[in-house]
Amino acid sequence: MMAHFGVWRAAKGAVVTVLTVWVCARILVRGFDIVRERGTGGLDFTPWVAMAISLVVMPIMLWAGMRLLGERRNGSLAWLTTCTWLFVGGYLFDTLDRVDAHVPVLVLIGYAAWGACVAWCTTLVPGNPAQATPARG
Numbered sequence: 365m366m367a368h369f370g371v372w373r374a375a376k377g378a379v380v381t382v383l384t385v386w387v388c389a390r391i392l393v394r395g396f397d398i399v400r401e402r403g404t405g406g407l408d409f410t411p412w413v414a415m416a417i418s419l420v421v422m423p424i425m426l427w428a429g430m431r432l433l434g435e436r437r438n439g440s441l442a443w444l445t446t447c448t449w450l451f452v453g454g455y456l457f458d459t460l461d462r463v464d465a466h467v468p469v470l471v472l473i474g475y476a477a478w479g480a481c482v483a484w485c486t487t488l489v490p491g492n493p494a495q496a497t498p499a500r501g
Contacts, residue, residue: 370487373435377483378476380429381445385475387425388418388449389460389467396461411461415453422446430483441482448478 395414402408423442430438452471459465 370484373487374480374484376430376433376435377441378480380426380433381441381479382472382476384422384425384429384445385449385467385472388422388453389456391418391421392453392457392460393465396465397463400463411457415457418453419446419450422449435483437486438483440486441479444482445475445479448475 392411392414395411395417398410399408402410423446426442426445427438430441452475456467456471459468
């Protein structure tokens with residue numbers, strides 16, 4: 365009964381979004397770690413390359429994660445979340461530039477709410493297979 369209201373889709377969206385944000389944050393932290401390991405005092409573009417890689421990984425991982433969980437029509441979740449990561453990841457850029465840095469818990473909670481909301485809202489779109497009622501024959 366709960367599947368008709370998109371609750372399971374929202375839960376899946378929250379889990380996949382938080383996991384994806386965590387992976388993309390780890391990519392950024394690794395980029396900063398590489399710079400520290402090199403110890404060069406000059407200009408290094410490695411963190412920017414890591415940010416670009418995370419922007420490529422995010423929509424792919426969101427789409428694949430939702431598809432593995434059996435959900436369709438995940439484009440809005442993938443692209444809207446990637447756009448927010450561009451801004452939030454840029455805002456957290458200095459926060460993640462520490463040894464053993466991590467994304468603040470409040471950011472992960474916000475992304476869980478965001479992923480659940482976007483995933484649930486896609487069930488409201490007319491013609492969505494998640495909204496379809498079974499045929500009676």
